[in-house]
Amino acid sequence: MSLDPRAALQSLTSAFEEHLVAASARRGDDDPAVEAAYLAIVDAFEIYEEVLFESYNEVTPLVIYEDEEDAEEDEEDSVGDDDDLEPIDD
Numbered sequence: 001m002s003l004d005p006r007a008a009l010q011s012l013t014s015a016f017e018e019h020l021v022a023a024s025a026r027r028g029d030d031d032p033a034v035e036a037a038y039l040a041i042v043d044a045f046e047i048y049e050e051v052l053f054e055s056y057n058e059v060t061p062l063v064i065y066e067d068e069e070d071a072e073e074d075e076e077d078s079v080g081d082d083d084d085l086e087p088i089d090d
Contacts, residue, residue, distance in 0.1 A: 008052070045064060
């Protein structure tokens with residue numbers, strides 16, 4: 001990816017601004033506009049972090065946390081994935 005870090009940062013900043021607008025106009029707990037704005041932040045952040053690393057070998061101190069439901073689904077999907085692994089004898 002050869003995106004300019006400043007352009008990626010501007011996209012991330014815009015995503016935060018859109019999230020603020022959506023949150024301030026929230027129409028209930030499961031407002032799709034807020035959810036979409038949240039996901040846009042996640043996407044923009046991941047792009048920014050990747051471009052920043054590629055350009056300057058630098059990262060931010062920020063972490064994207066998964067939703068508890070997503071984490072539970074990931075755990076359910078990975079159950080049994082280690083069945084074929086064997087311990088390494090040193």
